[in-house]
Amino acid sequence: MAAVRVPPNFFGIPFGLAGLAGSWVVAAGDGNAPSWVGDALLVLAAVVWLAVTVGYAAYTWSVRRAFVADLLDPVLAPFVSLAVITPMLLAAQGLTPRNLTAARIVVDVFLVLTVLFGGWITGQWIYGPLDLDRMHPGYFLPTVAGGLVASATTAVVGQRLLSVLMLGLGLVCWLVIGSLTLNRLFFRPPLPPALIPTLAIEVAPAALAGVALFALNGERIDFFVSLVAGYGLLMVLAQVRLLPAYLGLSFAPTFWAFTFPFAAVATTTLHWIADSRPSGHRVYAYLVLAGITALIGGIAVRTVVAAARGQLLPTAPEPARRDR
Structure with a gap:
């Protein structure tokens, strides 16, 4: 019987739901x-994360060297990091108001796993052959997203020094990987259609840096928040030019690459609206919330439809299985 393949990019589903919950x-x-809406979305994200984790673990346990193959795959490996990044978001947002000690423990455990994975994959990129043409914006995930999410979540649970440390990790990796990624996108052949949705990840670093800075500085618009917001605005506007490429795609699970980046943009925008309080600020907040909910809700509905039709999970060829 053919094995059911649960690819690492499926971890983008709970990651996106956690981002929506954050907004x-x-x-x-x-x-x-x-x-209650945010709480319900956090529970949903946690349930989906657990389901994807169990499915992925079952597949990689039953198929010989499947996990190692994913870790060495130049396209898929960065998405594995979402398995350990997402629980930090869930704990910081869901557990902190209820049990701060438990929230700190969960955040710290998965922070360690995130940093270990980030260090390993950075070493792999240095040690192993890396083809620039196979690079994509998903390379931001292990260290840039990992570092900035860790910074934001440790700030929420009251670990300021650790938050600053993780902010430094995320920002420096953003500068390095961002330069390489844009070089690949500017001067090399276009991404294959399956990876085009990852272009949305370009908006995530600045937005996540803003979220982390807001968490550190008491939710105030300051010099550094404004600094990263300028670049973030440029990347959001660049997405408008990419709309023809997006609209020409057929639905696939990779559409979840749109969800967390734009949720991070929405969350940062909500912080700006709350701090600056322009005239009609409540209307602006409602519009932002409605827009991000419609985007992620639409992708979620389309995912459920694909699952009901048996079109969501790929089927792998009969694998070599572990000896029992």
């Missing part, structure tokens, strides 16, 4: 949304 949590904190 609702921020809106609720500003009095612009009911708190």
Whole structure:
């Protein structure tokens, strides 16, 4: 019987749902949304993360060297990091108001795993052959997203020094990997259609840096928040030019690459609206929340439809299995 393949990019599903939950949590904190919506989305993200983790673990346990192959795959390996990054978000947002000690423990455990994976994959990129044409914006995930999410979540649970340390990790990796990624996108052949949705990840580093800085500075717009927001605005505007490429795609699970980056943009925007309080600020907050919910909700509905039709999970050839 053919094995059911659970690819590492499926971890983008709970990651995106956690990002949407974060937007609702921020809106609720500003009095612009009911708190139960964010809580429900956090529970949903946790359940989906657990389901994907169990499915992925079952597949990699039953198929010989499947996990090693994923870790060495130049396209898929960065997505493995989301398995350990997502629980930091869930713990910081969901556990902190209820049990700060438990939140710190979960955040710290998965922070260690995130840093270990980031160190390993950085060493792999240095040691192993790396083809620039196979590079894509998903390379931001292990160290840039990992570092910035770790910074934001440790700030939320009250570990300021650790938050600054992780902010440094994320920002420096953003400078290095961002330069390489843009060089690949500017001067090398276009990404294959399956990877085009990862172009949305280009908006994530600045947005995540903003979220981390807001968490560190008490939710205030300061010099550094404004600094990263300038580049973030450029990357968001660049997405407009990419719309023809996006609209020409057929639906695939890789569409979840759109979800967390734009959720991070939405969350940062909500922080800006809450701090600056322009005239009609509540309307702006509602529009941002409605937009990101419609985007991620639409992708979620389309994913459920694909699953119901048996079109979601790829089927692998009959594998060599572990001896029992």
